[in-house]
Amino acid sequence: MEESNGRKKTLTPQQAKLKAESYCAYQERAQQEVRDKLYEWGLHHDEVENIMTQLIVDNYLNEERFAKAFALGKFRMKGWGKIKIKQHLKAKRVSPPLIKIALEEIDLDEYEEKLKEIIKKKTNKRTTNLSLTEKAKLIRYLQSKGYENEIIFNIISKE
Incomplete structure (x- = not known):
């Protein structure tokens, strides 16, 4: 949304509110993402906070x-x-x-099943007889996916 002179086009508060409503209706958004967008569209602090309040009241933002x-x-x-x-x-x-x-919200059984699924995919269905290097590599991969060491070790030792 750039004007021909290279400056960003600013929106009126009403235009920005409508645009923010459709931005929020498209998918769930964090408040900070929406706030950043409103500033990007050239609004000032008071306008941004008024629109944020309205989006929350109207349940566009939760x-x-x-x-x-x-x-x-x-x-x-x-x-x-x-x-x-x-x-x-x-x-x-x-x-x-x-x-x-x-x-x-994440069900523990589903969480463990997902971890087992990832392990199977990564190790071509076998977890027994992995060398120490392979096991270390697998553990690092699972950590990078955001799994907790305790759960990783429990599942690997059971498999």
């Missing part, structure tokens, strides 16, 4: 709903573990209590 959708989505679609999900929610400035609520 931080808890966003956190839950984000956590379940990243877990189910990308196979992320709780550590990585937590880091990404923190980066989006979601509050610690909401991060805790979001992570509690």
Whole structure:
């Protein structure tokens, strides 16, 4: 959205509110993402905060709903573990209590099943007779996906 002279086009508060509503309706958003967008569209602090309040009141924005959708989505679609999900929610400035609520949405049995699935894929279905190097590589990979050491070691030792 650039004008021909290279400057960014600024929106009126009403235009920005409408655009923010469709931005939020498209998918769940963190409050900080929306706030950043409003500033990007050339609005000032008071206008941004008024629009944010209106989006929350009208239920376009709901931080808890966003956190839950984000956590379940990243877990189910990308196979992320709780550590990585937590880091990404923190980066989006979601509050610690909401991060805790979001992570509690992930069913422990489903979590362990997903981890076993990732291990099977990564090791071509075998976990017995892995060399120490292969085991270390597997553990590092699972840590990078955001899984906790305790759960990784429990599952690897059972398999």
